[in-house]
Amino acid sequence: xxxxxxxxxxxxxxxxxxxxxPADAGRRLEECGECRALYASLQxxxxxxxxxxxxxxxxxxxxRVWRRIESRLASRPRLWLGWAPWRWAAAGAAxxxxxxxxxxxxxxxxxAQSPTPVAAADPQVGExxxxxxxxxxxxxxxxxxxxxxxxxxxxxxxxxxxxARAANLVSEARLYRQTAAYAxxxxxxxxxxxxxxxxxxxxxxxxxxxxxxxxxLRERLKNEGILFRIRVLGSNVRREEEPAGAPAGQRx
Amino acid sequence: MEPTDRAFVASARTGDAEAxxxxxxxxxxxxxxxxxxxxxxxxxxxxxxxxxxxxxxxQLGKFDERSSFGSWVYRIAVNCSLDLVRSRxxxxxxxxxxxxxxxxPIDALPATGPAPDRIALGGELRSLVAAAMARLSDAxxxxxxxxxxxxxxxxEVGRALGCQPGxxxxxxxxxxxxxxxALEPAMSPVK
Ligand SMILES: [Zn+2]
Numbered sequence: 001x002x003x004x005x006x007x008x009x010x011x012x013x014x015x016x017x018x019x020x021x022p023a024d025a026g027r028r029l030e031e032c033g034e035c036r037a038l039y040a041s042l043q044x045x046x047x048x049x050x051x052x053x054x055x056x057x058x059x060x061x062x063x064r065v066w067r068r069i070e071s072r073l074a075s076r077p078r079l080w081l082g083w084a085p086w087r088w089a090a091a092g093a094a095x096x097x098x099x100x101x102x103x104x105x106x107x108x109x110x111x112a113q114s115p116t117p118v119a120a121a122d123p124q125v126g127e128x129x130x131x132x133x134x135x136x137x138x139x140x141x142x143x144x145x146x147x148x149x150x151x152x153x154x155x156x157x158x159x160x161x162x163x164a165r166a167a168n169l170v171s172e173a174r175l176y177r178q179t180a181a182y183a184x185x186x187x188x189x190x191x192x193x194x195x196x197x198x199x200x201x202x203x204x205x206x207x208x209x210x211x212x213x214x215x216x217l218r219e220r221l222k223n224e225g226i227l228f229r230i231r232v233l234g235s236n237v238r239r240e241e242e243p244a245g246a247p248a249g250q251r252x
Numbered sequence: 253m254e255p256t257d258r259a260f261v262a263s264a265r266t267g268d269a270e271a272x273x274x275x276x277x278x279x280x281x282x283x284x285x286x287x288x289x290x291x292x293x294x295x296x297x298x299x300x301x302x303x304x305x306x307x308x309x310x311q312l313g314k315f316d317e318r319s320s321f322g323s324w325v326y327r328i329a330v331n332c333s334l335d336l337v338r339s340r341x342x343x344x345x346x347x348x349x350x351x352x353x354x355x356x357p358i359d360a361l362p363a364t365g366p367a368p369d370r371i372a373l374g375g376e377l378r379s380l381v382a383a384a385m386a387r388l389s390d391a392x393x394x395x396x397x398x399x400x401x402x403x404x405x406x407x408e409v410g411r412a413l414g415c416q417p418g419x420x421x422x423x424x425x426x427x428x429x430x431x432x433x434a435l436e437p438a439m440s441p442v443k
């Protein structure tokens with residue numbers, strides 16, 4: 001058999017879906033454990049890069065940017081055209097917070113190309129470290145949900161901070177779903193899918209939420225049983241993280 | 253329905269600063285994320301966001317109203333980030349005094365990666381990732397950010413960075429190689 005190993009470069013291109021001959025690379029991966037191991041290592045690294053922390057900027061950040069640049073904008077010649085069309089439309093918009101939310105929603109769109117999951121990697125490799133990250137992710141998600149569930153406002157409540165956190169969590173979700181797929185864990189994957197949907201939903205609520213809308217949101221969370229499910233999953237994951245934890249091969 | 257960017261752009265072009273303000277408020281946070289990944293530094297990233305909107309305002313006349321304001325201003329932010337990264341490169345060619353800004357976060361880590369059980373928390377994994385990113389050269393980091401986080405094809409990365417696709421590819425490969433070396437020990441099986 002004249003197998004030629006895939007180079008690291010070829011595998012990087014494969015990960016990003018830019019390889020010249022996907023069928024050929026696929027065949028070579030299939031026939032060689034060494035190539036598969038290198039590809040798995042590359043996938044782990046690149047998947048984990050998605051957890052790169054970006055410091056949060058709150059909804060007031062745009063306003064701050066504006067204040068800093070306002071005086072530096074050379075005044076463009078002002079043409080008085082009456083009330084600009086956007087102002088009419090803005091006046092008609094139900095809620096100014098929607099503007100910010102349109103942005104949050106945009107952020108949660110998945111990237112065009114998603115890497116293929118690991119085909120036949122050693123399930124033990126790196127699992128603990130990745131599971132630890134999943135545990136941390138679940139904990140942060142749980143905190144957002146608990147804050148919303150426990151809020152008891154007398155009037156409209158500003159949930160923009162929770163929404164920003166939910167949007168951030170959504171942007172990390174892909175990594176953890178990959179982790180679950182990598183560990184061959186359909187149950188975990190299912191919970192993560194549902195959790196992501198819930199978080200997207202929260203990011204899409206108006207940023208000032210009425211007590212009634214909040215009650216509805218709470219009702220939905222309860223019906224989905226999502227809090228309970230992530231608590232259970234979280235404690236299972238933590239058990240699996242422990243060095244002397246579950247025997248090899250045992251799944252949640 | 254809330255008005256689209258297009259309506260605000262049209263008004264801003266006539267000199268309506270309030271309309272431009274809406275665009276700034278809408279897009280600042282997304283630009284910050286991009287700029288932070290490109291520059292690896294919060295205060296640089298904030299500078300990039302401001303500079304991008306200033307440039308956008310000055311160039312509004314050149315903006316093609318049929319295209320998306322979001323992607324246009326994004327592209328401007330990529331260029332601002334690159335300008336800043338390049339000027340940092342030039343500065344770093346001159347001898348720098350030792351100072352806190354020279355600290356390489358990864359130097360604070362042990363030479364061999366910590367054993368997996370020592371980084372049992374996701375938070376620590378994230379700081380390892382940040383440290384590995386900080387170790388990339390500016391060329392490697394910007395090429396990697398554009399390919400990995402912004403989803404640009406390598407050819408587009410080359411165009412954005414003003415270099416040949418071959419050079420862009422090389423930067424992406426070097427970046428991935430370095431990242432893998434830095435992170436793999438932390439993710440290896442327990443022996
Ligand atoms: Zn091979």
